[in-house]
Structure formats: C-alpha cells, structure tokens
Amino acid sequence: MRVIRAAAALNSGCAVGTRQGARLAGLACRAAVTSPSSTPCYSFRLSGLRHFSRSPVSRSSSAAEAALKQAKELAAANMTPEAAAARMTPEEAKRLSMVRNIGIAAHIDSGKTTVTERILFYTGRVKAIHEVRGRDGVGAKMDSMELERERGITIQSAATFADWKKVENGKEETYHFNLIDTPGHIDFTIEVERAMRVLDGAVMVLCAVSGVQSQTITVDRQMKRYNVPRISFVNKMDRMGANPFKAVEMINSKLKIPAAAIQIPIGSEKEFEGVVDLIHMRSIRNDGLRGINVKVSNQVPEHLKELAEQKRQELIEKLADVDDEMAEMFLDEKTPTPEQIKAAIRRATIALKFTPVMMGTALADKSIQPMLDAVCDYLPNPSNIDNMALDRSKGEQPVRLMPYNSLPFVGLAFKLEENPYGQLTYIRVYQGSLKKGQYLFNSRNDKKVRIPRIVRMHSNEMEDVSEIGAGEICAVFGVECASGDTFTDGRLPYGMSSMYVPDSVMSLSIKPKRSSDADAFSKAMNRFMREDPTFRLHVDEESEETIISGMGELHLDIYVERLRREYKVDCETGKPRVAYRETISKRADYDFLLKRQSGGPGDYARVVGWIEPNVDDAEGNKFETKVVGGNIPDKYLAACGKGFEEACIKGPLLGHKVIGAHMVVTDGATHVTDSSDYAFNLATQMAFRKAFVDAGGVVLEPLMKTTITAPAEFQGNILMLMNKRGSIVDTEVGADEFTMVAECSLNAMFGFSTHLRAATQGKGEFSMEFSHYAAAPPHLQKELIAAHEKELEAKRTK
Numbered sequence: 001m002r003v004i005r006a007a008a009a010l011n012s013g014c015a016v017g018t019r020q021g022a023r024l025a026g027l028a029c030r031a032a033v034t035s036p037s038s039t040p041c042y043s044f045r046l047s048g049l050r051h052f053s054r055s056p057v058s059r060s061s062s063a064a065e066a067a068l069k070q071a072k073e074l075a076a077a078n079m080t081p082e083a084a085a086a087r088m089t090p091e092e093a094k095r096l097s098m099v100r101n102i103g104i105a106a107h108i109d110s111g112k113t114t115v116t117e118r119i120l121f122y123t124g125r126v127k128a129i130h131e132v133r134g135r136d137g138v139g140a141k142m143d144s145m146e147l148e149r150e151r152g153i154t155i156q157s158a159a160t161f162a163d164w165k166k167v168e169n170g171k172e173e174t175y176h177f178n179l180i181d182t183p184g185h186i187d188f189t190i191e192v193e194r195a196m197r198v199l200d201g202a203v204m205v206l207c208a209v210s211g212v213q214s215q216t217i218t219v220d221r222q223m224k225r226y227n228v229p230r231i232s233f234v235n236k237m238d239r240m241g242a243n244p245f246k247a248v249e250m251i252n253s254k255l256k257i258p259a260a261a262i263q264i265p266i267g268s269e270k271e272f273e274g275v276v277d278l279i280h281m282r283s284i285r286n287d288g289l290r291g292i293n294v295k296v297s298n299q300v301p302e303h304l305k306e307l308a309e310q311k312r313q314e315l316i317e318k319l320a321d322v323d324d325e326m327a328e329m330f331l332d333e334k335t336p337t338p339e340q341i342k343a344a345i346r347r348a349t350i351a352l353k354f355t356p357v358m359m360g361t362a363l364a365d366k367s368i369q370p371m372l373d374a375v376c377d378y379l380p381n382p383s384n385i386d387n388m389a390l391d392r393s394k395g396e397q398p399v400r401l402m403p404y405n406s407l408p409f410v411g412l413a414f415k416l417e418e419n420p421y422g423q424l425t426y427i428r429v430y431q432g433s434l435k436k437g438q439y440l441f442n443s444r445n446d447k448k449v450r451i452p453r454i455v456r457m458h459s460n461e462m463e464d465v466s467e468i469g470a471g472e473i474c475a476v477f478g479v480e481c482a483s484g485d486t487f488t489d490g491r492l493p494y495g496m497s498s499m500y501v502p503d504s505v506m507s508l509s510i511k512p513k514r515s516s517d518a519d520a521f522s523k524a525m526n527r528f529m530r531e532d533p534t535f536r537l538h539v540d541e542e543s544e545e546t547i548i549s550g551m552g553e554l555h556l557d558i559y560v561e562r563l564r565r566e567y568k569v570d571c572e573t574g575k576p577r578v579a580y581r582e583t584i585s586k587r588a589d590y591d592f593l594l595k596r597q598s599g600g601p602g603d604y605a606r607v608v609g610w611i612e613p614n615v616d617d618a619e620g621n622k623f624e625t626k627v628v629g630g631n632i633p634d635k636y637l638a639a640c641g642k643g644f645e646e647a648c649i650k651g652p653l654l655g656h657k658v659i660g661a662h663m664v665v666t667d668g669a670t671h672v673t674d675s676s677d678y679a680f681n682l683a684t685q686m687a688f689r690k691a692f693v694d695a696g697g698v699v700l701e702p703l704m705k706t707t708i709t710a711p712a713e714f715q716g717n718i719l720m721l722m723n724k725r726g727s728i729v730d731t732e733v734g735a736d737e738f739t740m741v742a743e744c745s746l747n748a749m750f751g752f753s754t755h756l757r758a759a760t761q762g763k764g765e766f767s768m769e770f771s772h773y774a775a776a777p778p779h780l781q782k783e784l785i786a787a788h789e790k791e792l793e794a795k796r797t798k
C-alpha cells in the first residue's frame with residue numbers, strides 16, 4: 001500500500017502522462033520499496049530457536065514525500081537511462097542487450113511449470129519434457145522437491161538459465177535468459193515477492209478459459225509493487241471454452257493495464273493449430289517432435305483475414321493510447337511498419353503502460369517459441385531498468401546502479417537455500433562482476449566473506465562458473481547472511497534492501513513426538529526461518545509451547561511434512577490458531593504512580609496523559625510526548641516510549657499484538673533516588689494496560705479475501721457454505737464454471753477445504769488472502785477473553 005500511495009502522490013506531483021513523469025514515478029516506486037525502513041531485521045539470541053525475534057516491516061507515513069524527493073534528486077543528477085547507456089562500451093552494451101532476467105508468474109495451475117518445461121526443452125537445457133504429475137513419474141524439472149512432484153504444485157521458486165537462439169530476417173542471435181518459475185499458491189507468496197524484487201521482466205501466464213483469476217490479481221499487485229514490465233501468455237488454448245479475447249478484456253478491465261492481443265488463434269480448442277502474428281500478418285505453426293520446429297508462412301488463412309485486420313487495428317489503437325510516437329502516426333493516418341509497431345510495444349511495455357498478449361498451449365507444445373521471441377523483443381535488459389541503492393555515507397541518498405562489469409561490485413542476496421553441499425545464497429548482481437575467491441562485505445554488518453564457489457542454478461542442479469557479470473543472477477556457497485542483505489566489494493558504502501514481507505495470519509503449536517529429536521527439530525526450524533521470512537517461530541512464555549506461524553494452513557502443513565521427510569522428525573501439532581490483534585476505540589486518560597519500596601533503592605515513576613485510537617495508521621502504533629517544564633527528563637521519556645512498545649507486543653485482552661494505538665505522555669514526576677529507566681518503562685506499561693480497558697479495548701480478527709471456483713452446477717451448495725462464513729462480495733458465472741469472492745473471518749475457514757470437497761465432489765478450488773483486520777463479533781470476543789482468563793488463572797494456581 002505504501003508503495004502504491006507513493007506512486008500516486010508522485011504522479012500528482014509531476015507531469016502526469018509524460019514519459020519523464022512515468023520515469024520519475026517508476027524511480028520513486030523502486031526507491032520506496034528499497035527504503036531501509038522496510039528491511040526485515042533479525043535477531044537470534046542464545047539457542048536461536050527459543051529466542052528468535054523479528055521486527056515487522058515498519059512503514060513510515062512520509063514514504064511518499066521521501067520517494068518524491070529521491071526522484072527529484074535523481075532527475076537533478078540527470079541519471080537517465082539514456083545517459084547511463086551512453087557511458088557503456090559497445091561490448092558491454094551488446095552483452096547486456098542479450099540478457100533477460102525473467103520470472104514466470106500466474107494463478108495456481110495456469111501452467112507456469114509446464115510452460116517453463118517447454119522453454120527448457122526448446123532452448124536445449126533439457127533433452128526431454130516431463131509433465132507435472134506426468135505418467136512417467138519423473139515430474140517437471142523445475143518442481144524438484146519430492147513434495148512438489150507428489151502434490152503437483154510448486155512450493156519453492158526454482159531458478160535456471162537458458163540460451164535462446166532467436167532468428168529474425170534470417171539472422172540468428174543468442175539471448176541469455178535467467179529464469180525463475182514461481183509458485184501460484186498464495187501461501188508461498190514470499191517466493192513471488194523475492195523473485196519480483198530482482199527480476200527485470202515477467203511472463204504473466206493466464207488460463208484461456210478462466211482469464212484473470214484471484215492469484216493473477218495478487219501477482220499483478222506484486223509486479224506493480226516492484227515495477228516489473230510484463231508480457232502476457234494465454235495458455236491452455238486447447239481447452240474447451242478457451243477464449244483469449246476474454247482474457248485480454250479481463251487484463252484491461254480487472255488489472256487496469258492497457259493490453260492487446262498481438263496474435264489470434266488458428267483453430268480452437270482441440271483444433272488449435274497455431275497463431276496468426278498480427279504484427280507481420282503471418283501464420284506460425286509447430287511441427288516435429290514436441291513442436292520443436294516452427295513453421296512460418298506469410299499467408300494468413302483466408303477465413304481469418306477479416307478478424308486479423310480488426311485485431312491488428314485494435315492493437316494499433318491501443319498502442320496509440322499509450323505511446324506518443326504511435327499516437328502521432330495514428331493521427332496522421334499513417335500505417336506503421338512491423339518494426340515501428342514492435343518498437344512501440346517495447347517502449348510501452350518497459351514503461352509499464354502496456355502488455356502485449358500472446359497465446360498457445362504448453363501441454364500440446366504449440367506457440368511457445370513466439371513467446372520466447374517476445375521476451376527478447378519486449379522485455380527489458382538489465383540496462384533498461386532503474387535499479388537504485390542507498391548511499392549510507394550520504395544520509396542514504398539514492399544512487400543509480402549501472403550494470404557495468406568495470407564498476408565496483410554491488411549485489412543483493414535475495415534467497416537462501418540449504419542443500420547437501422551447504423548454504424546456497426542466490427545473488428542478483430546489479431553492478432560490477434563477481435569472481436570466484438573474491439572477498440565481499442555484507443553492508444548490514446560489515447562482515448567480510450570470501451566467495452569460494454559460484455554456481456549457476458538449473459533447478460536443483462548446478463554448474464560451476466569462475467566469474468559472473470553485472471546484470472546476472474547466480475548462487476554462491478559458504479556465505480553466512482540473511483535474505484535481503486546487500487554485498488559490496490568494500491569500495492561503495494551502499495545498501496539496497498529489501499522486499500515486502502507480509503505478516504503471518506495463522507499459527508499452531510508444535511513439538512517433536514520423540515524428545516531425542518529436539519536437536520534435529522531445532523536445526524530444521526532455524527533453516528526454515530532463514531530461508532523463508534514468512535515462516536516464524538516463537539516460544540510462548542506462558543504456555544512454554546513452541547508456536548510456528550505462517551501464511552496459511554497449507555504453508556504450515558508443508559513445513560510439518562518437510563520436518564518428517566527431510567529431518568525424520570515426527571511432530572504433534574495443536575489446533576491452528578488465528579493471529580488476533582487488539583486495539584482501542586476511544587480516548588482514555590491515565591494518571592499512574594509506580595511507588596515500590598522493598599528495602600534498598602525503590603522504584604518511583606509517575607506518568608500522566610492519555611491513549612486514543614491512532615488516526616494516522618490503523619495498523620501502526622504511535623508514541624508522543626508533550627511534557628513541558630521537564631517534569632520527566634528526556635532519558636526517562638525514552639524509557640516510556642520503550643515501555644509503550646513493549647506493552648503493545650502483548651495486549652491486555654488476549655495477549656495478542658496491539659495495533660492502532662496512540663499514547664501521549666503530558667506530565668509526570670520523578671524521585672531523586674528511586675526513579676530509573678526501569679521504573680518509567682514499567683509505569684508506562686502498567687498505565688497503558690490500565691487505560692486500555694477504559695479506552696474500549698476491542699479484539700480484531702483477520703478477514704480473508706476468499707475466492708472459490710467450481711463447476712456451475714455447485715453454485716447453490718457453495719452459496720450455502722459461504723453464507724455461513726462471511727459476506728459475498730462478487731459472483732461471476734462463466735460458461736461452465738463460476739467464481740465467488742467472499743470476505744470471511746479466518747476463524748470460520750478452518751477445515752474449509754474438506755467442506756468444499758464434499759460440496760463439489762472434489763471439483764471446487766479456493767484460495768485465501770489476508771485482506772484486513774476487523775472487530776470480531778461480540779460473542780466471539782467474550783468467549784476468547786474468557787478462555788484467555790481461564791488459561792491465566794490455571795497457570796497462576798499451578
């Protein structure tokens with residue numbers, strides 16, 4: 001949200017609609033995302049397992065202004081992409097122009113992995129195609145984890161690289177792709193976040209029958225958050241009811257991105273043969289083993305000529321809306337050449353104003369190669385993208401990184417993974433090159449590390465390399481760091497930071513069944529936490545239970561299963577618990593005196609003021625001092641602020657986090673010998689807890705945006721299921737299936753998959769995504785508070 005606000009504020013502050021305006025908006029967004037305030041910070045103490053803590057992503061309300069300021073500074077420094085390109089040697093410019101760092105992202109089951117498998121086959125990276133859940137029992141290359149192959153879902157993003165030989169006008173050029181296949185399920189959303197953070201472009205895959213689906217909207221948001229240009233590929237053209245033009249319409253209307261088809265299908269459903277390329281007005285079909293040969297004919301089938309003309313015109317008009325040069329030609333009624341259309345598509349796609357739409361079927365091996373050509377033609381190379389770092393020696397002033405090998409090294413560790421050879425750290429190299437044996441500095445803690453081994457990943461296999469150039473992605477061994485750390489070669493005081501880490505919504509207690517497994521359990525947990533910032537663990541001080549929390553039932557389920565398979569640790573788990581929050585609904589004054597004497601020095605602190613709802617940020621807390629006349633000296637006021645923060649960690653109602661509270665201290669008193677930081681910290685905590693009740697304390701529960709898709713005949717059953725669980729926001733009935741969007745409390749959704757399966761003969765699917773916190777129904781609040789009090793009472797009497 002912060003980023004979107006920043007961009008909106010910026011847009012209103014600069015010339016909207018001009019290319020410079022768009023560029024500044026883009027820079028500001030990247031800068032806002034890379035602001036240090038969003039860096040997750042880790043602290044491990046003692047055993048690590050029992051004392052893990054992480055400060056949540058904090059969001060400064062002045063992000064929009066900061067982003068605007070940064071963008072202005074950049075403009076003043078005249079660091080335009082053109083200026084950067086002018087400083088490149090021709091060799092470097094050529095090398096970079098052939099690099100594409102791309103991700104494949106989409107709704108669950110749209111065919112990302114199947115598409116990626118074809119890409120690997122056509123580029124010669126794999127010798128044979130294996131299907132997701134295929135009969136040969138091998139499984140797709142990119143789903144290398146045993147669990148992924150069994151369940152037919154992608155859990156971890158997998159990186160690979162491939163060379164694509166593009167032939168244009170009889171001339172062959174080799175492009176180098178670094179490719180990341182990401183999971184579609186919302187529970188593994190962090191994998192998409194980190195991929196988007198470091199990629200330059202993306203292929204958004206859509207299903208030809210369903211078009212834009214719930215997770216398409218989620219990945220769209222992630223692409224927008226990191227300003228990732230995209231091309232769109234409508235897959236599953238062989239399916240009954242396939243309609244690529246409906247998908248184009250949905251991209252325009254639901255994702256609000258101007259989109260137009262650059263191809264039309266030849267044949268439909270089972271008869272789908274290939275596509276007409278609207279730019280060159282030619283037909284493209286596949287033949288040979290697994291469609292390896294591409295047959296291009298300069299003829300458009302007679303029966304498609306009219307449709308092709310109409311859709312070509314629509315493409316040109318859409319481009320004229322978003323590209324000045326195309327608009328001029330359109331107004332002058334000139335017919336653009338194929339080269340002019342392609343140049344306009346490239347400009348508009350990179351400027352995030354347009355997405356060209358292609359179509360095909362990965363499973364039937366048709367029309368994948370033209371999509372690879374489009375990756376080269378329309379997605380940016382590393383030098384077309386504005387990547388920013390913050391100069392720590394100049395008050396975090398933003399600086400643009402240039403993807404030249406000759407410049408000092410700057411790279412970002414975006415993903416950690418443990419494999420049999422040790423910890424593997426994925427690095428995106430933004431500037432400079434990295435050589436085997438080189439020393440790097442972690443800019444978070446200034447630690448010097450040697451890079452003993454550099455590899456390029458090919459799913460779970462790797463290839464050793466001795467050097468990696470600017471703009472590329474690689475993995476290194478033997479580097480202790482956290483996900484999101486910046487590395488430099490020590491010459492530049494730069495930090496880059498990081499991606500957006502969503503808060504967890506669900507937790508459960510867990511313990512190994514056998515006490516002898518404690519060590520393996522602890523090892524596994526430490527590894528999972530290092531690898532996945534959305535997987536958290538803490539030990540509840542009162543119950544002494546180990547609690548894991550994450551993005552949903554499936555997310556936690558997978559980790560429990562991985563413990564069993566990879567570490568041979570069987571666990572007992574408790575009932576899933578909701579991450580409730582507590583807040584206040586009105587102002588309440590307090591005047592609290594802490595006065596304790598127990599021999600020796602005592603504790604004395606008086607604090608006076610009020611608490612009220614934080615109107616600036618319903619999800620953040622705010623502490624303010626308005627003490628005049630020095631009745632509380634500054635050093636004790638700092639302790640008061642700390643006390644307030646600590647009080648917000650465990651709310652008075654249920655012991656869950658407090659959000660949306662504003663505490664003001666106006667007055668107080670000290671004692672010559674008995675006042676201390678400790679006393680003021682404690683007094684503030686006690687004052688807050690006491691005032692909380694008078695301020696109308698409320699229990700908040702997470703509301704989830706839930707999307708259910710099922711065959712149309714089950715609409716009545718689903719309606720009954722959902723009416724009990726939440727409010728229905730939208731229903732869309734398609735040719736043979738319908739989609740319902742509802743807002744439900746997470747509490748009501750436990751075990752929902754079983755009910756849905758029963759109500760739809762196993763044919764329904766659903767996905768859930770956190771939407772916002774809202775007050776829990778009064779009867780539930782009462783029940784929860786009573787249960788919490790009973791628990792506390794039981795502990796007191798134990």
Ligand SMILES: Nc1nc2c(ncn2[C@@H]2O[C@H](COP(=O)(O)OP(=O)(O)OP(=O)(O)O)[C@@H](O)[C@H]2O)c(=O)[nH]1
Nearest residue numbers: 108109110111112113114153154184236361362363
């Ligand atoms: N009919 C048809 N089915 C396809 C096509 N492409 C993929 N599929 C099938 O769709 C299902 C999902 O494919 P995947 O490639 O696993 O989809 P995904 O998007 O990677 O899935 P997740 O990673 O779990 O989100 C599999 O059963 C594929 O065989 C296609 O072009 N046509």
